[in-house]
Amino acid sequence: MDELESLELRISKFLRAGVLAAGLLMLIGWISHLIFKGSSFELLKTYNAVSIDETLRMAIADNSWSELIAYLGLIILIALPITRVFLTAFLFLKQKEYVLAGIASFVLIALIISFSLGIEL
Amino acid sequence: MYSILLIISSIFAGFLGSLLGLGGGIIIVPVLTLALGIDIRYAIAASLISIVATSSGAAASFLKDHLTNLRLAVLLEVGTVCGAIVGFLLAKSINSQYLFILFGVFLLFSALMMLRKKEDHRADIDHPWSAKLKLAGKYSEKNGDLIHYKIANVPVGLFLMFLAGILSALLGIGSGIFKVMAMDGVMKIPMKVSSATSNFMIGVTATASAGAYFLRGDIRPEIACPVSVGIIVGSWIGARMMPKMPAATIRKIFVIVLTVVSVQMLMKGFK
Numbered sequence: 597m598d599e600l601e602s603l604e605l606r607i608s609k610f611l612r613a614g615v616l617a618a619g620l621l622m623l624i625g626w627i628s629h630l631i632f633k634g635s636s637f638e639l640l641k642t643y644n645a646v647s648i649d650e651t652l653r654m655a656i657a658d659n660s661w662s663e664l665i666a667y668l669g670l671i672i673l674i675a676l677p678i679t680r681v682f683l684t685a686f687l688f689l690k691q692k693e694y695v696l697a698g699i700a701s702f703v704l705i706a707l708i709i710s711f712s713l714g715i716e717l
Numbered sequence: 718m719y720s721i722l723l724i725i726s727s728i729f730a731g732f733l734g735s736l737l738g739l740g741g742g743i744i745i746v747p748v749l750t751l752a753l754g755i756d757i758r759y760a761i762a763a764s765l766i767s768i769v770a771t772s773s774g775a776a777a778s779f780l781k782d783h784l785t786n787l788r789l790a791v792l793l794e795v796g797t798v799c800g801a802i803v804g805f806l807l808a809k810s811i812n813s814q815y816l817f818i819l820f821g822v823f824l825l826f827s828a829l830m831m832l833r834k835k836e837d838h839r840a841d842i843d844h845p846w847s848a849k850l851k852l853a854g855k856y857s858e859k860n861g862d863l864i865h866y867k868i869a870n871v872p873v874g875l876f877l878m879f880l881a882g883i884l885s886a887l888l889g890i891g892s893g894i895f896k897v898m899a900m901d902g903v904m905k906i907p908m909k910v911s912s913a914t915s916n917f918m919i920g921v922t923a924t925a926s927a928g929a930y931f932l933r934g935d936i937r938p939e940i941a942c943p944v945s946v947g948i949i950v951g952s953w954i955g956a957r958m959m960p961k962m963p964a965a966t967i968r969k970i971f972v973i974v975l976t977v978v979s980v981q982m983l984m985k986g987f988k
Binding site for chain 1: 720754755756758759766769770772773774775776777780781783787788791792794795798799801802805806813849850920921923924925926927928929930931932933934935936937938939940941942943945946949
């Protein structure tokens with residue numbers, strides 16, 4: 597295994613730990629939400645656009661920590677692949693592979709642009 | 718009751734997905750919409766989150782097998798992430814009836830692809846882009862043979878990855894079947910390398926649209942959490958039971974199931 601692959605393997609092991617942490621938070625959040633708030637399944641049968649900003653503000657106002665824990669798990673999960681792309685770009689840069697470092701940086705920027713499209717202005 | 722049904726279906730989707738080499742998305746979206754009556758937009762968003770979880774969690778094992786072409790994965794992610802941006806924008810304006818139809822067509826396509834005979838194609842000449850970025854690679858077969866491979870048609874492959882990204886964001890799937898087909902059929906990369914590299918890339922593709930869906934508020938923890946946890950557990954069980962299961966027989970049965978579900982999705986779309 598070359599240096600690049602072994603470093604990437606270390607990143608991937610870190611990602612696996614991240615997935616476990618996120619999964620645990622999501623499980624705790626979901627179960628405690630079920631126990632304290634009950635199932636809100638019926639509400640999900642029809643689409644109702646509520647931005648994340650509004651949802652989180654409502655959860656904080658209601659002191660709904662179970663929902664906040666679940667959202668924290670989701671945020672960690674979404675952040676993991678972005679971290680991987682960032683670290684891959686850094687690895688290529690360290691190995692003086694400038695074109696591939698540029699390509700990985702482009703992917704990172706495209707990810708950020710994609711996320712920003714979810715914010716309704 | 719619904720919650721128990723949801724976690725059991727997700728474990729089953731993860732189990733079957735890992736047994737058949739498919740993502741859970743292709744199974745969980747029809748279950749959530751047809752069996753549990755959840756709106757397809759919430760189902761797609763939850764499915765994307767579960768893909769991010771399984772792909773990020775399994776990346777280490779793909780690398781350990783020495784089959785993943787890391788340099789190629791980074792290049793092709795340009796196509797998939799740009800495609801995901803377009804797919805998300807399309808999903809914003811598309812009627813959900815069309816999503817059912819598109820999903821139905823994709824399921825039929827996947828069923829056909831599962832019947833396809835897997836044989837390796839080899840490129841004789843390395844494409845100039847591949848030569849410039851040193852994308853060609855090697856891997857060892859189980860018998861110890863070292864296989865060197867070159868990469869053909871890089872621009873066409875990149876364009877097909879763009880299409881795979883659109884499908885992923887629109888339908889909440891990893892579109893692994895489509896990615897493998899592009900790498901194996903068009904870029905002439907050995908099947909094992911294509912599958913490993915596709916699996917490695919899926920997480921980044923799904924994150925591109927999952928992040929946008931999350932900020933728009935479509936990823937609801939009530940569905941996304943049990944689905945992700947269920948799929949992680951299911952695929953873990955599937956990977957461990959794989960050697961003991963008659964995968965070829967399950968595959969044939971699944972082709973029939975996939976076709977039936979596809980017809981149901983199409984019927985819902987045309988209603």
